[in-house]
Amino acid sequence: MRAITRPTNMPQVTTPTYWEYVRVLGNAVGRYCSFCERALTFQLWLFHKLRGPLAVSAQIGNNDWPNLLLICSECAASATTFTATTTYFWPDSLDAIQNPPYLYQRIDNVPVSWADDDGNATNLGTASFFLVSISTDVPSNVQAAAQATYRLFRLNGRFFNENFSSPGYTLTYDEYIHPSDTRLEDRWDAYIRALDAAQAIMRAFGTRRAGDAYARSMLAMINMGILGYGFVSTWESMIFKTLSDIGPNMMPNLIALMTNQPPPQQPVDRKRAFTQIEQGLQNAADEERKRRLAFNQALNTLIQVKS
Amino acid sequence: MSTPWRVSPPQAALVGQIPDADAVNLQNGNAIDGPDNTVQADIWDGVQGQLRQMFVRVEAVPTSPGTGNANFNARKLQAAQNTSTMVRLNTPINAWGDRRIIERTYAWLRAVGTLQLLLVQLAVLQLPQNAWMQQLFPGPNPTADVWNRVADAAEQGYYSVWVNVFKRFGVANPGPGNNNLASDLVTLLNNRVAVNTPFRYRGTNLQNSVIAQLPNL
Numbered sequence: 001m002r003a004i005t006r007p008t009n010m011p012q013v014t015t016p017t018y019w020e021y022v023r024v025l026g027n028a029v030g031r032y033c034s035f036c037e038r039a040l041t042f043q044l045w046l047f048h049k050l051r052g053p054l055a056v057s058a059q060i061g062n063n064d065w066p067n068l069l070l071i072c073s074e075c076a077a078s079a080t081t082f083t084a085t086t087t088y089f090w091p092d093s094l095d096a097i098q099n100p101p102y103l104y105q106r107i108d109n110v111p112v113s114w115a116d117d118d119g120n121a122t123n124l125g126t127a128s129f130f131l132v133s134i135s136t137d138v139p140s141n142v143q144a145a146a147q148a149t150y151r152l153f154r155l156n157g158r159f160f161n162e163n164f165s166s167p168g169y170t171l172t173y174d175e176y177i178h179p180s181d182t183r184l185e186d187r188w189d190a191y192i193r194a195l196d197a198a199q200a201i202m203r204a205f206g207t208r209r210a211g212d213a214y215a216r217s218m219l220a221m222i223n224m225g226i227l228g229y230g231f232v233s234t235w236e237s238m239i240f241k242t243l244s245d246i247g248p249n250m251m252p253n254l255i256a257l258m259t260n261q262p263p264p265q266q267p268v269d270r271k272r273a274f275t276q277i278e279q280g281l282q283n284a285a286d287e288e289r290k291r292r293l294a295f296n297q298a299l300n301t302l303i304q305v306k307s
Numbered sequence: 308m309s310t311p312w313r314v315s316p317p318q319a320a321l322v323g324q325i326p327d328a329d330a331v332n333l334q335n336g337n338a339i340d341g342p343d344n345t346v347q348a349d350i351w352d353g354v355q356g357q358l359r360q361m362f363v364r365v366e367a368v369p370t371s372p373g374t375g376n377a378n379f380n381a382r383k384l385q386a387a388q389n390t391s392t393m394v395r396l397n398t399p400i401n402a403w404g405d406r407r408i409i410e411r412t413y414a415w416l417r418a419v420g421t422l423q424l425l426l427v428q429l430a431v432l433q434l435p436q437n438a439w440m441q442q443l444f445p446g447p448n449p450t451a452d453v454w455n456r457v458a459d460a461a462e463q464g465y466y467s468v469w470v471n472v473f474k475r476f477g478v479a480n481p482g483p484g485n486n487n488l489a490s491d492l493v494t495l496l497n498n499r500v501a502v503n504t505p506f507r508y509r510g511t512n513l514q515n516s517v518i519a520q521l522p523n524l
Binding site for chain 2: 019026039040203204214217220
């Protein structure tokens with residue numbers, strides 16, 4: 001789950017309507033589901049940390065700003081058991097930065113089937129998924145809250161059997177005919193793209209003897225893909241895993257490349273990597289844009305001088 | 308869809324249609340949601356010679372196919388207009404939170420940004436001292452790596468927007484490296500369908516659409 005930083009001062013709202021809060025919040029934190037991380041490209045909905053998913057007709061005021069989060073329709077439809085008294089893990093909490101509790105792992109050969117109302121299952125074959133699980137390397141209260149959030153939104157989809165040692169995915173007939181929860185499939189698509197992108201980073205690393213231009217632009221292009229697709233934790237997990245599998249120096253060198261800083265002296269662990277990759281990719285893209293603007297400005301000046 | 312849609316350049320609410328050369332200027336960007344289904348972005352103003360913050364949107368404009376048969380053209384244009392009206396391509400229902408126009412506009416600007424990065428990468432790879440990159444590393448060669456990142460971005464949707472941006476940039480900036488950008492993009496997107504996933508542009512009709520009119524496909 002991506003850590004979200006909300007501006008302390010609420011941006012100006014022209015009219016206090018549901019859609020205006022959606023617009024302002026999207027501009028402030030990015031238009032991604034706060035829970036499953038998908039890019040919200042058709043419709044965005046609001047979730048209130050004290051009231052649950054909000055209806056379009058809900059009364060919202062500026063006092064609600066610290067409690068508002070963006071949510072996709074699938075996570076909102078899953079959140080039927082919300083209670084205001086349960087302690088949930090929120091992506092805009094400090095723990096989201098200091099103790100990110102969610103892990104992402106690939107699991108292959110998951111049996112997929114659909115079942116009728118009597119429980120008669122029809123086998124549809126097997127599939128690979130990129131599943132969310134809860135880490136044990138964070139404090140127990142964070143684990144408990146993360147588990148509550150995981151269950152509330154059914155972060156591995158409403159049809160996952162929640163058994164990681166013997167996973168299964170059983171659709172209802174309605175879901176089989178009219179899919180309404182495609183979060184797992186969409187996350188898998190992001191995983192495939194992230195895997196390819198991580199390998200492209202590896203290859204780009206090898207070009208640095210001839211300068212950083214190619215590798216930096218490659219990072220900016222990958223950032224473009226992440227911004228469009230969402231599922232940023234999936235991308236970060238894959239980049240972190242692919243590079244860490246090669247050797248301990250790869251991640252520090254990637255971070256150095258992205259931030260224009262010397263490589264970190266200590267190994268990069270999972271918790272630090274997530275924020276650093278996200279910030280680093282954004283930084284690389286920003287730097288690329290600045291360089292482009294400066295170049296074009298210089299070019300325009302030159303043209304004006306010549307004319 | 309083999310319809311004669313074209314996507315207009317970003318259209319500012321107050322200043323009218325933006326010329327193609329400005330709409331695909333590689334400096335355009337810095338976008339956030341604006342009011343009334345617009346995107347607030349920095350768009351190049353060719354008259355003033357600088358970026359200006361504007362509220363823009365990309366509209367899907369039904370267009371005559373431009374064949375020699377006037378009756379055919381009129382019938383197709385009318386059909387395209389009917390479909391546009393039916394699915395409200397440019398008149399979203401705001402009460403539903405329909406973001407199609409806004410996202411279409413973001414897609415335009417994302418295509419421009421990706422195109423800029425693509426051109427930088429291709430220029431780097433053209434340098435003689437970087438020729439060794441092409442052979443040294445396992446997996447796809449660097450040019451394929453770069454184009455695959457473009458495809459990743461384009462496969463987020465709004466196919467016609469991407470094709471239009473690449474095509475219009477090539478027209479506005481003719482040159483050996485730019486003439487085939489749109490056809491290269493379309494070819495790549497078509498070839499990637501072979502990968503077993505439902506997320507690519509499967510089933511695109513390349514023979515009976517505006518795409519067939521692209522050069523050197």
